[in-house]
Amino acid sequence: MIIKSNPMVSSSNPLGVYDYFATNDKNEDIELLKGNPQDVENCFADGQDFNRKNAMRHFQVSSRETLTDEQFRDAISRIQQEFDIPDEDIVLSAIHTYRGHSKTRDPRHGHFGIRLVNSETGQVRRFDNLYQRQEKIARMFEVDHGLQLVKGRHNVAVYENVPQEYKDAIKPLTEGPLPNSFVRDGAYQAMKRNGGKPFDIRAEAKEILSRCDGFQSFQSALQEKGWTIAQGEKKLILNDENGKFVGSLDRILGMKKDEFTQFIAGHEITKNEVARPTVGGTTTHNKTGEGLHPVEPAQVSKKPSESKEQQHQVKAHEQHHKADSGASMTVEADKASTNADMTQDQKDAINAINKKTVEDEQDIKVLEKRIKERNQILDDLLVPKNQEFNIWDNWKNYINNEKNRNQSIIDLPHPKLNHLDEKDIRNFIYKNFKDELIEFKKEKDKLKDIKIKIKDLDNALLFRGSRQQKAEKEQQEQIERMTLLALHLTHLIMYKIGLTKQKPHALSYMTQQQINEYKKQYHHNQYAQTFMQANGIHKCINAIAERKKMERDGVLLDWSEREEVQQAKEQIRKILRIEKLDINEFNQDEHQQYNELIKNKYINNVNELLTEKNIRISKEEQEQDNEFAPDDNIENDKEIEKKLYRQKVKKSGPSFNR
Numbered sequence: 266m267i268i269k270s271n272p273m274v275s276s277s278n279p280l281g282v283y284d285y286f287a288t289n290d291k292n293e294d295i296e297l298l299k300g301n302p303q304d305v306e307n308c309f310a311d312g313q314d315f316n317r318k319n320a321m322r323h324f325q326v327s328s329r330e331t332l333t334d335e336q337f338r339d340a341i342s343r344i345q346q347e348f349d350i351p352d353e354d355i356v357l358s359a360i361h362t363y364r365g366h367s368k369t370r371d372p373r374h375g376h377f378g379i380r381l382v383n384s385e386t387g388q389v390r391r392f393d394n395l396y397q398r399q400e401k402i403a404r405m406f407e408v409d410h411g412l413q414l415v416k417g418r419h420n421v422a423v424y425e426n427v428p429q430e431y432k433d434a435i436k437p438l439t440e441g442p443l444p445n446s447f448v449r450d451g452a453y454q455a456m457k458r459n460g461g462k463p464f465d466i467r468a469e470a471k472e473i474l475s476r477c478d479g480f481q482s483f484q485s486a487l488q489e490k491g492w493t494i495a496q497g498e499k500k501l502i503l504n505d506e507n508g509k510f511v512g513s514l515d516r517i518l519g520m521k522k523d524e525f526t527q528f529i530a531g532h533e534i535t536k537n538e539v540a541r542p543t544v545g546g547t548t549t550h551n552k553t554g555e556g557l558h559p560v561e562p563a564q565v566s567k568k569p570s571e572s573k574e575q576q577h578q579v580k581a582h583e584q585h586h587k588a589d590s591g592a593s594m595t596v597e598a599d600k601a602s603t604n605a606d607m608t609q610d611q612k613d614a615i616n617a618i619n620k621k622t623v624e625d626e627q628d629i630k631v632l633e634k635r636i637k638e639r640n641q642i643l644d645d646l647l648v649p650k651n652q653e654f655n656i657w658d659n660w661k662n663y664i665n666n667e668k669n670r671n672q673s674i675i676d677l678p679h680p681k682l683n684h685l686d687e688k689d690i691r692n693f694i695y696k697n698f699k700d701e702l703i704e705f706k707k708e709k710d711k712l713k714d715i716k717i718k719i720k721d722l723d724n725a726l727l728f729r730g731s732r733q734q735k736a737e738k739e740q741q742e743q744i745e746r747m748t749l750l751a752l753h754l755t756h757l758i759m760y761k762i763g764l765t766k767q768k769p770h771a772l773s774y775m776t777q778q779q780i781n782e783y784k785k786q787y788h789h790n791q792y793a794q795t796f797m798q799a800n801g802i803h804k805c806i807n808a809i810a811e812r813k814k815m816e817r818d819g820v821l822l823d824w825s826e827r828e829e830v831q832q833a834k835e836q837i838r839k840i841l842r843i844e845k846l847d848i849n850e851f852n853q854d855e856h857q858q859y860n861e862l863i864k865n866k867y868i869n870n871v872n873e874l875l876t877e878k879n880i881r882i883s884k885e886e887q888e889q890d891n892e893f894a895p896d897d898n899i900e901n902d903k904e905i906e907k908k909l910y911r912q913k914v915k916k917s918g919p920s921f922n923r
Contacts, residue, residue, distance in 0.1 A: 266328040266407055266415060268344065268399040270392075271609060272319035272381070274616075275312030279305045282321070283357070285609070286376055292361040298338070298377075300357035308356045308380050315387035321356065322392065323609055326375035330412050334360065337375045339410075343402050344377075348392060354380040388699070393771045397422040408434045418443055426774050442521075466492070466505060467517045474518055480532050496534045660863040667868065668840045671833035679824045685817045690810035694758055701754055702802060708747050715740045748787045749780065751796035755805070759792075762813050839872045850878060 273282065283305045287297045312320025326340045337360055345355065358377035381390050392398075400417040407414050408431055417423070420438040427435060470487070477483040484494055491506030494514060501514040511517065515525040607615075695702070719736045749772060756769040770779060787793050795805040851859060855878055862870045 266326070266330075266332075266340070266403045266412060268324065268326050268340070268403045270322050270324040270395070270399065271613075273321040273323055273378070273609065275309055275317055275320040275382075277309060277320070277612075279309045282309075282378070286357045286359045286378070289361065292363045293372075294362035296334075296360040298341075298358040298360065299355060300359070300378075304356050305378075307384070308378075308382075311380070311382040311384045311387075315382055317382050317387070317389055319381055319389070322379045322381055322390075324375075324377050324379065328371045328374075328412065329369060331371045332373065336410060337373075340375060340402075340406055341377055343406060344399075347398055347402050348379075348390075350379055350390075354390070356380050386699075388697075394422075394774050397426070397774060401426060404435055404438070405431055414438060416443075422774065425776050463511050466503070466511050470503065470517055471519070480529050484532075494534055501529065501534055656860070656864055660866070663866050664840050664843060664868065668837055671836045671840075674833040675825075675830050675837075679821055682817060682820060682824075684821065685814050687807070687810045687814050690762065690813050691806055693762065694806050694810065697761060698754070698758060701757070705747075705750055705754060705796070706802065708743070708750060712740070712743045712747060715743055745784070747797060748793070749783055752783050752787045752790055752793040755790060755792045755796065755809075758806075758809055762809070764809070764813060764816065836868070839868055842875060843868065843871055846875060850882060852881075 397419040
């Protein structure tokens with residue numbers, strides 16, 4: 266049995282989704298278990314109203330062995346119970362019958378859609394460890410109904426988290442290599458629509474390999490069938506007789522990396538263009554502009570009266586336009602449309618291609634703009650100007666533009682991040698972890714009740730010792746459970762706001778080794794310990810918000826002090842120094858140098874000239890001061906005379922006849 270699911274974006278057509286579940290003409294028979302168009306429309310409206318990316322999760326259930334209606338309903342009920350989904354959040358459910366699949370499979374398969382966005386709070390339902398839990402549901406279902414066990418990709422995680430009565434049956438699945446899936450569901454569906462049979466090709470390729478003694482003979486046998494081996498982006502790939510991409514050769518043959526490397530050792534494959542599966546009814550284009558309409562360059566006529574220099578300039582002008590004509594283009598790619606007959610994988614693939622088409626069109630528009638700007642610059646350089654221009658005005662405009670350009674570098678905000686306020690961070694945490702914080706508060710209240718119970722037992726008359734011992738054991742277990750919850754909640758919050766990169770595992774899916782590691786980490790984690798204190802929830806969230814703000818401020822500070830900004834500040838300092846320049850202080854040689862430098866727009870060289878001018882003026886002033894300085898001996902004689910007079914007055918007292 267296989268259970269898989271995928272999200273459906275909020276912008277999907279609700280009526281198309283309902284038609285897929287209830288009236289899909291592709292299927293021979295449809296049994297609608299639950300759903301109506303209004304509920305589907307409300308589900309997707311909630312996603313759009315709260316600006317959520319996805320509004321519904323679509324689950325599919327299929328099996329190789331035939332399932333009854335009751336078994337399909339049981340599978341839906343198990344998924345509902347595992348992910349704690351209430352009945353009102355099941356928007357659609359149906360059983361489809363399609364006999365176009367392989368005869369070795371049950372022609373019936375189940376579909377049901379889950380509401381993702383809470384209609385009151387806007388909170389999105391979470392599906393942590395989704396793939397592991399889907400496999401867990403499938404394996405337990407197979408054991409309970411006596412079906413053949415299917416080996417998945419997460420057998421160890423399933424084994425660790427199933428109840429004890431299932432472990433013996435699931436244990437063999439954890440041994441041996443994992444299943445080797447060489448093609449994804451979306452690519453497989455696209456290959457089928459184009460007539461490809463990847464699984465048949467894989468089986469035949471393995472059969473051919475068993476008859477060959479090496480890579481050379483294997484390649485020759487494939488070529489006889491019209492198949493080719495080519496070098497892909499990273500690996501060797503296999504193309505079918507139509508040149509269509511089938512898959513990576515090592516995955517098709519089911520070989521490990523070392524085994525495959527030894528198998529192809531000494532053989533070199535030339536790299537060809539890789540044929541990829543395409544979605545029917547869609548078109549793609551590349552970025553090179555091949556096959557698109559170039560813009561014709563302007564034709565410039567040459568008159569006999571033109572001078573040779575003018576003809577040379579016009580010729581250069583034509584050449585640079587011709588060089589650009591192949592890059593300037595106009596693209597208006599046709600966008601593929603979806604319909605109700607398509608599967609969700611087909612619709613998602615078409616939407617992805619349309620999105621890529623729009624991005625390519627934007628890139629081309631940007632490229633055209635850059636080409637136009639470059640052509641204008643070349644026009645300014647190559648086409649002679651009739652009017653004369655003032656060298657001083659030109660220099661003044663240039664340094665103003667340079668100052669503005671460097672100031673824009675300094676003022677440029679971070680391309681992705683902005684300033685954060687602690688209040689906004691706290692509100693974000695309370696909003697996104699409302700349920701988890703309420704649950705933790707209940708656990709704290711439960712621990713508080715246990716402590717009150719232990720205190721009340723001090724006055725008990727009967728069986729006080731045994732009752733106290735039982736209550737103290739319950740208290741210890743509650744404390745251990747809360748320490749794990751506190752540390753897990755801390756890790757979840759920090760991951761959500763970007764303080765940590767690794768997403769924590771769900772507590773219910775942790776191994777005993779991971780739980781023991783959590784207990785050790787708790788004693789070194791101040792935030793988790795704060796959660797356990799009185800009023801600890803608010804204290805811990807305030808501390809985490811403060812740390813996030815400091816981390817963001819540090820990133821923004823590094824951005825504002827990056828090397829490019831330092832260079833811009835230095836350039837502005839030089840420009841401001843130039844603006845205060847008094848050209849009357851220049852001598853004749855400096856005037857000549859200055860005129861030459863501003864003509865060529867050399868800001869750094871003008872600054873060096875200013876420094877040399879200031880040094881020259883400083884030396885001249887110093888020499889002038891030395892020239893007019895009084896004689897030291899005369900100064901000394903005057904000072905001695907004044908000193909003797911003051912001593913004489915001090916001894917004889919003041920004289921009124923003086």
